Amino acid sequence: MCHRFLSGLLVVAAMALITARPVQAADDDTQAVKAANRTFHDALNTLFTGDAAPMKAIWSHADDVTYMGPVGGMQVGWSQVEPYWDKQAAKKLGGKVDPVDVHITASPTLAVVHYYETGENIIDGKPQPVNIRATTTFRKESGQWKVIGHHTDTLAYLQK
Structure with missing residues (x-):
């Protein structure tokens, strides 16, 4: 009897897992x-002109944010990420990048966006291609989606 009950319980649990949706x-x-995500890329392109303000506005200012960009390295927490944007803006890279082949996975409070960033930067007066994979993670904070x-x-x- 106990074996039959456990078998039935396992079947019900398996069916719940199979039919459950995230x-x-x-x-x-x-x-x-x-x-x-479009606002993030508009801010990134503005950053290339030397203005970090829009980039700082789209980011969460929390201690758990992370940034691992095309220069390499990793910044953790807003106290590390914020000055990094000032440093990048000072380079005035020029050019423009856009997200392509965008795939969004979202829940009511978190979202992950996978895509390619394509375009170019201007280094020493010469266009340099950008074609990299990117992932941006957003969290809803006070009703707004912020980059984390x-x-x-x-x-x-x-x-270099």
């Missing part, structure tokens, strides 16, 4: 994440 964001949230992580491949011409 909690997903509403379409409105997915569209809002898409817009936030950004990770890309490295670019050799930025590692």
Whole structure:
């Protein structure tokens, strides 16, 4: 009898796992994440002109944010990430990058966006191609999607 009960319980548990779906964001949230990712890239392109303010605005200012960009290394916490944006803005790299082949996975409070960043930077007056994989992670904070992580491949011409 006990064996039969346990077998039945296992079948019910297995069916629950098979039919369970992850909690997903509403379409409105997915569209809002898409817009936030566009805002991130608008801020990145503005950063290339020397202005870090829009980039600082799209990021969460929490201690758990992380940045691993095309220069290499890793910054953890807003106290490390914020001055990094000032340093990058000072380089005035020029050029423009855009996200392509964007894939968004979102829940009501977290979202991960995978894509390629393509375009170019201008180094010593010469265009340098950008074609790297990127992942940006967003968290909903006070009703707004804020970046809490950004990770890309490295670019050799930025590692000098």
